[in-house]
Amino acid sequence: MTTPSTPVTAASTSGFITVQSLTKKFGPNTALDYVSLSLSKGETMAIIGPSAAGKSVLLKCIVGLHGADSGKIMLGGDDVSQVSSPARKHWAERIGMLFQQNALFDSMKVWENICFRQIERGTMTRKEAKDHAVGLLGHVGLSEDSAFLSPGDLSGGMQKRVGIARAISTDPEILLLDNPTAGLDPVLSNHIELMISKIATQHGTTVITITNDMQIARTRYANLVMMHAGKVYWSGPTNDIDDAHNEHLTQMLNGSSKGPITMRMGKRGDHMVA
Amino acid sequence: MSKTQNAPGGVRSKTVVDYLNDENVRAILYQIIAIGLVILAGWYLVSNTLVNLERQNISTGYGFLDLEASFEISESMVQYSAQSSYATALLVGLLNTVKVSLLGIILCTIIGTIFGIARLSSNWIVRKLATVYVEIFRNIPVLLQLFFWYAVIPNAFPHPRDAFEPLPGVLLTSRGMYMPVPVADNAYTLMGIAAIIAFVAIFLIKKWAKKRQDETGQPFPVFLVGTGIFIGLVFIAYLIGGAPTDMDIPELKGFNIRGGTNVSPEFLAVLIGLTVYTSTYVAEVVRSGIQAVPHGQWEAADSLGIKRSVALRKVILPQSMRVAIPPLTNQYLNLTKNSSLAVAVGYPDLVSVSNTTMNQTGQAIEAISIFMSIYLGLSLLTSLFMNWFNKKMALVER
Numbered sequence: 001m002t003t004p005s006t007p008v009t010a011a012s013t014s015g016f017i018t019v020q021s022l023t024k025k026f027g028p029n030t031a032l033d034y035v036s037l038s039l040s041k042g043e044t045m046a047i048i049g050p051s052a053a054g055k056s057v058l059l060k061c062i063v064g065l066h067g068a069d070s071g072k073i074m075l076g077g078d079d080v081s082q083v084s085s086p087a088r089k090h091w092a093e094r095i096g097m098l099f100q101q102n103a104l105f106d107s108m109k110v111w112e113n114i115c116f117r118q119i120e121r122g123t124m125t126r127k128e129a130k131d132h133a134v135g136l137l138g139h140v141g142l143s144e145d146s147a148f149l150s151p152g153d154l155s156g157g158m159q160k161r162v163g164i165a166r167a168i169s170t171d172p173e174i175l176l177l178d179n180p181t182a183g184l185d186p187v188l189s190n191h192i193e194l195m196i197s198k199i200a201t202q203h204g205t206t207v208i209t210i211t212n213d214m215q216i217a218r219t220r221y222a223n224l225v226m227m228h229a230g231k232v233y234w235s236g237p238t239n240d241i242d243d244a245h246n247e248h249l250t251q252m253l254n255g256s257s258k259g260p261i262t263m264r265m266g267k268r269g270d271h272m273v274a
Numbered sequence: 275m276s277k278t279q280n281a282p283g284g285v286r287s288k289t290v291v292d293y294l295n296d297e298n299v300r301a302i303l304y305q306i307i308a309i310g311l312v313i314l315a316g317w318y319l320v321s322n323t324l325v326n327l328e329r330q331n332i333s334t335g336y337g338f339l340d341l342e343a344s345f346e347i348s349e350s351m352v353q354y355s356a357q358s359s360y361a362t363a364l365l366v367g368l369l370n371t372v373k374v375s376l377l378g379i380i381l382c383t384i385i386g387t388i389f390g391i392a393r394l395s396s397n398w399i400v401r402k403l404a405t406v407y408v409e410i411f412r413n414i415p416v417l418l419q420l421f422f423w424y425a426v427i428p429n430a431f432p433h434p435r436d437a438f439e440p441l442p443g444v445l446l447t448s449r450g451m452y453m454p455v456p457v458a459d460n461a462y463t464l465m466g467i468a469a470i471i472a473f474v475a476i477f478l479i480k481k482w483a484k485k486r487q488d489e490t491g492q493p494f495p496v497f498l499v500g501t502g503i504f505i506g507l508v509f510i511a512y513l514i515g516g517a518p519t520d521m522d523i524p525e526l527k528g529f530n531i532r533g534g535t536n537v538s539p540e541f542l543a544v545l546i547g548l549t550v551y552t553s554t555y556v557a558e559v560v561r562s563g564i565q566a567v568p569h570g571q572w573e574a575a576d577s578l579g580i581k582r583s584v585a586l587r588k589v590i591l592p593q594s595m596r597v598a599i600p601p602l603t604n605q606y607l608n609l610t611k612n613s614s615l616a617v618a619v620g621y622p623d624l625v626s627v628s629n630t631t632m633n634q635t636g637q638a639i640e641a642i643s644i645f646m647s648i649y650l651g652l653s654l655l656t657s658l659f660m661n662w663f664n665k666k667m668a669l670v671e672r
Binding site: 060063099 | 487488489490492493568570571573574575576577578579580584588589592593
């Protein structure tokens with residue numbers, strides 16, 4: 001750890017983002033239990049799993065909000081397992097994150113939100129930042145006018161787009177998206193997923209997305225990690241998932257293999273059709 | 275009703291009953307009756323009062339204000355003696371009320387903010403101490419707390435003979451606190467002018483720095499430079515004024531302490547009592563304000579690599595202000611109104627002076643009307659200021 005420049009064995013075995021036997025506890029609760037995953041540069045990965053599976057905690061560990069209790073997080077060969085790891089400083093600018101509740105700052109305008117980092121660091125003048133933000137807003141399908149609104153004045157879908165614009169504002173190498181389509185209707189979800197795919201291919205960004213939608217995970221992402229109760233339950237390329245497997249995973253996602261939730265949802269669906 | 279009106283060709287002239295059933299007529303009629311009853315009751319009470327006063331040979335009116343008060347007031351911020359008028363006496367009381375309220379508001383905000391943040395500390399001892407402080411002083415009636423401090427101060431400190439001197443020239447005694455004051459000199463006027471010039475300069479620099487940051491993105495250390503300018507200018511003015519060093523230092527002469535300025539035990543009791551009591555409420559307001567900002571805001575700022583102090587200043591505090599200002603206004607109003615309890619420990623505030631005036635002149639209704647209007651005015655002024663402040667803060671974030 002004292003010599004981060006020396007090649008670490010783990011880096012050779014795997015890709016750009018590597019998580020090794022990561023464990024994280026909050027008091028008596030184990031949020032992450034020996035989680036391991038690996039993703040090559042420019043690849044996309046969906047994390048899927050029921051609530052309290054540890055998906056968000058995993059992303060927060062990667063972005064550097066939590067340190068590992070044990071295990072390792074490697075980004076491009078640098079050890080960033082701890083919040084205070086020396087390599088963290090140099091990675092902060094290269095990761096963009098969208099939070100589940102967007103976490104836009106109500107204390108500032110949309111454009112200031114998008115370029116807060118650049119304004120605070122002094123890497124852009126306020127005028128440059130404004131122009132940059134307006135450009136990014138166009139990128140995520142929002143009008144120039146929305147730049148001068150407060151986040152509270154926007155709809156849920158618009159807030160998500162602003163959140164994504166903020167995440168990509170430094171043209172990061174890694175994009176972490178916590179439920180970018182939660183609470184949105186299918187048409188809008190599709191729009192946003194399409195946009196994410198576009199950003200990923202255009203910029204060669206490595207993307208990890210948390211989602212609850214098996215369909216989206218299978219169609220839009222090359223790799224899939226299935227989590228349950230802090231453990232990785234299944235991981236691999238989405239192409240490897242056959243239909244039988246898919247059904248099993250979907251049932252698992254719905255809480256139990258007996259699938260009481262699936263049945264309930266089916267019934268509610270019937271009512272809605274009738 | 276509607277049937278008869280809708281009948282073809284049947285436009286029937288309205289009767290009185292129709293009018294009484296009309297919604298609009300009824301609404302107005304009820305209001306007229308209600309206002310009439312209020313006026314009637316008011317007139318009844320006022321006329322009774324006038325008759326009673328006349329029977330007791332008390333003339334009404336505010337003419338008494340010009341008469342000689344012929345009572346002493348122990349502490350005053352303006353020139354006052356027993357020969358002054360009742361109006362001056364009431365002014366002295368008002369100023370004393372404003373003095374203790376204003377100081378109380380400033381101190382309770384500072385102390386309350388510290389304890390409010392301490393209640394959220396990750397340090398167990400700090401957190402528990404803050405909780406104990408808040409729970410104790412919040413749950414004892416403020417009047418009893420005034421009695422407590424008034425009993426403590428004269429007894430906890432020594433007789434002037436062996437005054438406790440924590441700092442050179444500052445004497446703590448059972449008769450209050452004595453502090454040295456500089457002997458009046460032209461240099462101090464000069465320093466005041468210098469301070470005003472410094473403030474204007476700082477304001478201009480701040481504007482220029484903001485403009486420069488907008489254009490070039492380079493921040494400017496406004497606080498450091500501003501502090502430097504302020505201290506420098508005031509110090510130069512002091513030197514130009516001849517650097518006076520004469521101080522009026524309090525000293526024991528005979529049985530009492532002469533010189534300097536005295537802070538009376540009554541004033542201290544009221545100030546400490548009101549400050550401590552209200553600071554517990556301010557602490558709760560501050561705590562809830564900070565907690566009202568979602569934790570995700572900290573995390574988002576953190577993930578952007580923003581320093582915690584910057585996040586607190588630019589993200590968290592502006593949002594908690596929005597939640598905290600209205601309840602904070604309530605606490606300031608409470609403190610100002612609670613200052614009327616000062617009469618209980620003999621601090622010559624507005625109520626205390628009004629009471630004496632009332633007893634001497636018998637003009638109870640007039641005296642009460644004066645101090646009630648003054649308290650109403652003070653509270654409305656506070657509200658106006660806080661509303662303005664609230665709007666300003668709201669503008670920053672919207």
